[in-house]
Amino acid sequence: MALPVVLAGAGAMGRAWLAAIAADPAVELTGVADLDLGTARRAAPGLPVGTDVVALAAQTGARAVIDVTVPEAHHPVTTAALLAGLPVLGEKPAADTLARALSLCAASEVSGQLFMVSQSRRWNPRLFRLRAMTARLGGVASAGTDFFRAPHFGGFREQMAQPLLTDMAVHAFDAARFVLAAEPVEVSCRTWNPSWSWYAGDACAAAVFEMTGGARYVYHGSWCTPGSETSWNGMWRINGEHGTATWDGENEPAGPAADEPAGPAVDGPVPPYEGIAGALRVFADALATGTTPMGEIHENVPSLAMVEAAIHSSDRGRPVTIGEVLDDAYAQAVTGEQHPDVRAALRGWPSARDRLGLG
Numbered sequence: 001m002a003l004p005v006v007l008a009g010a011g012a013m014g015r016a017w018l019a020a021i022a023a024d025p026a027v028e029l030t031g032v033a034d035l036d037l038g039t040a041r042r043a044a045p046g047l048p049v050g051t052d053v054v055a056l057a058a059q060t061g062a063r064a065v066i067d068v069t070v071p072e073a074h075h076p077v078t079t080a081a082l083l084a085g086l087p088v089l090g091e092k093p094a095a096d097t098l099a100r101a102l103s104l105c106a107a108s109e110v111s112g113q114l115f116m117v118s119q120s121r122r123w124n125p126r127l128f129r130l131r132a133m134t135a136r137l138g139g140v141a142s143a144g145t146d147f148f149r150a151p152h153f154g155g156f157r158e159q160m161a162q163p164l165l166t167d168m169a170v171h172a173f174d175a176a177r178f179v180l181a182a183e184p185v186e187v188s189c190r191t192w193n194p195s196w197s198w199y200a201g202d203a204c205a206a207a208v209f210e211m212t213g214g215a216r217y218v219y220h221g222s223w224c225t226p227g228s229e230t231s232w233n234g235m236w237r238i239n240g241e242h243g244t245a246t247w248d249g250e251n252e253p254a255g256p257a258a259d260e261p262a263g264p265a266v267d268g269p270v271p272p273y274e275g276i277a278g279a280l281r282v283f284a285d286a287l288a289t290g291t292t293p294m295g296e297i298h299e300n301v302p303s304l305a306m307v308e309a310a311i312h313s314s315d316r317g318r319p320v321t322i323g324e325v326l327d328d329a330y331a332q333a334v335t336g337e338q339h340p341d342v343r344a345a346l347r348g349w350p351s352a353r354d355r356l357g358l359g
């Protein structure tokens with residue numbers, strides 16, 4: 001039987017999710033919530049609409065929520081859904097701050113409900129193959145992503161303090177953790193905004209991360225540099241002991257073939273689906289089977305920690321460790337938590353680093 005779901009947020013990306021839901025027989029849409037009821041009605045004519053996703057789920061018999069609201073609404077919308085007993089598949093970023101993402105980890109623990117973040121760019125068969133090639137390189141000296149595009153979105157991105165890092169680089173950071181099978185340790189980052197930028201915040205960034213195992217991950221990107229644009233996944237190069245792997249973000253990656261004896265292969269299953277359709281299918285399968293999917297909130301948080309650490313490094317003009325960023329976010333999460341059970345769950349952690357396995 002198809003899983004009945006409600007969608008929260010019927011903006012640009014919400015409409016892409018409506019198409020993905022319609023195309024997947026494993027899920028069935030029962031209603032659309034948006035603060036703007038006209039937007040909800042236009043997105044799904046004839047279906048029940050509302051401004052409160054939990055009330056709409058109760059009214060329509062939905063058993064899960066897809067949260068595609070703006071980043072600052074992710075925490076309140078997802079918390080309300082989880083605590084009402086509804087599992088959530090949410091758009092990236094997990095929350096607008098790392099502290100609120102930690103609160104969502106605890107809300108998931110308290111409610112016993114799955115909260116999976118849809119890092120849509122992880123669900124890409126070519127990224128899985130790049131990961132397998134990377135494992136054959138032996139030691140990795142460095143990996144890099146160049147990301148250069150010039151989109152005019154309007155809306156919330158043009159008002160954010162760090163639009164490139166917060167809204168876009170989180171995809172590349174998340175993919176880097178996956179490709180390198182490593183976690184971030186420390187970052188040095190600079191962000192800036194060229195005179196011609198149409199963004200209020202910094203649309204350019206250069207960041208060097210130290211990863212567990214010693215590899216460096218180098219991200220260089222801009223959202224306001226027209227000409228020779230890269231793909232939305234960026235241009236990748238991984239430099240290893242026994243060779244190099246490259247990927248243009250669109251076509252097949254190039255690197256050591258499967259029979260080259262360079263290192264342990266980690267081929268694993270390559271998913272037959274990609275993007276948000278992949279995330280949706282994995283979420284529905286996880287609920288049906290009780291398995292924990294990639295993108296589960298605790299697993300996703302280090303990607304957001306990379307964003308916040310990079311921003312702090314740029315603001316403070318010095319390298320910043322992931323550990324210090326997590327410690328600060330944890331203290332803020334405990335102090336700022338409104339819900340007593342969620343606060344108690346947070347207080348029960350030895351530390352955020354330990355809870356996330358990044359000790």
Ligand SMILES: NC(=O)c1ccc[n+]([C@@H]2O[C@H](COP(=O)([O-])OP(=O)(O)OC[C@H]3O[C@@H](n4cnc5c(N)ncnc54)[C@H](O)[C@@H]3O)[C@@H](O)[C@H]2O)c1
Nearest residue numbers: 009010011012013014034035068069070071073091092120
């Ligand atoms: N994975 C990707 O490639 C990708 C691409 C684009 C956007 N996104 C993400 O999708 C999310 C939405 O982005 P968008 O471009 O659609 O934004 P948008 O501004 O076009 O739409 C967001 C919608 O959410 C609604 N909303 C806000 N608060 C709400 C609440 N509390 N309850 C219900 N509805 C609420 C707004 O009214 C609006 O209609 C963001 O988190 C963004 O980062 C992901």
